[in-house]
Amino acid sequence: MGLHAPALEERSAPVHEARGQRTEGQAREMVDAHGARRYTASPMNERDALLAWFDANARDLPWRRTRDPYAIWVSEVMLQQTRVETVLRYYERFLARFPDAHALASASEDDVLSMWSGLGYYRRARLLHAGVREVVASYGGRVPDDATSRRALPGVGRYTAGAIGSIAFDREEPLVDGNVARVLSRLRGIDTPLGRRDTEARLWDEAEKVVRGPRPGALNQALMELGATVCTPSSPKCLSCPITRSCVALASDRTDVLPVAKARRAPREVAMVAVVAHDAQGRAMMVRGEKALFGGLWGVPMREGRGAKTAREALREHAIDARLTREPAGHIEHVLTHRRLDVEVFVARLSSASAGTASASAGTGARAVGADDLASVGVSTLTRRILEMSDLTISRFQR
DNA sequence: AAAGCGTGGAC
């Protein structure tokens, strides 16, 4: 009947909330001779089936080992539009450096961005920083358990507010992320395009209905976990799904067409020039961009356009006195969600008069960054690639 | 309210 999960080869670590009460909603579990967990498929509603499945199959993730609202907040921001496997490389290091709200609030933005370097969507880090500073300033460093106050924090949208509320505070607050949208679209047979007003309203409405009851944090995570591991975008593993009984998409054979994705815009091609102006010690001049793209990060002078002339303009824009040493070192294709950057990389040698001195760029905020400094400044992956191509002590630039 | 914002993994 496909109503129960496959026996597990090995016990995955069940995750129980610290205050999670195992009450009426709990599935009856049995452990067979091989130690594998099964759960009965008998009269269980969706919530109970989801919770039982989650208890047996939840991945053991570091942010599931805490109920600290701050830590959960950090994880949720990192996970925005970012895969679990990627976040794993950042989360614990970030928390080790900024163990609580006060630590993060008192850190410089450079420090925060250096910890975020490579993770992408850097505005997240700046908003998290601002949000945590507000929590320290207005709430004594405690993340507000009041939903309205939480939602008003910078960088905390509807999803993140619901995640913190349900997971950290055990509140019956709904959340809809990409996973939940897919699961609920299929479960309820919602066939209007994602992103449309009515679709979103319907999804949040369904999410709110589902989350009502015991263990809202586990329930929300169960929906996301199911979407991430079973109810996947392509080839969903319906044989392993605990809630096939009520799935409209499965019943109507539409798992492959739901949800209906919104149309995507083609990325815009952008020709750019980057200049690695270095001194004799191999330090490269870097500037901080405040524009939307890579805002707050350090990078080598860059400019839209092509050729040596554009490269010199990029240097002049930052009052950097350097001489282009050769033909372009090469091209880098860097693909973002909405742009495809074709970056022509030039190398330039700082003039001896200005090399290594603050006067090299007085007033423009440019600074010489060496390999040893790179770990402490926020740079994009594109910048790392540019430095790599420029042939400057590559290995020492690695993260 | 549609567009902009990074990166990397899967197929």
Next chain:
DNA sequence: TGTCCAAGCTT
């Protein structure tokens, strides 16, 4: 190769 898209938010 290209395409999709992942625990979204802001303007």
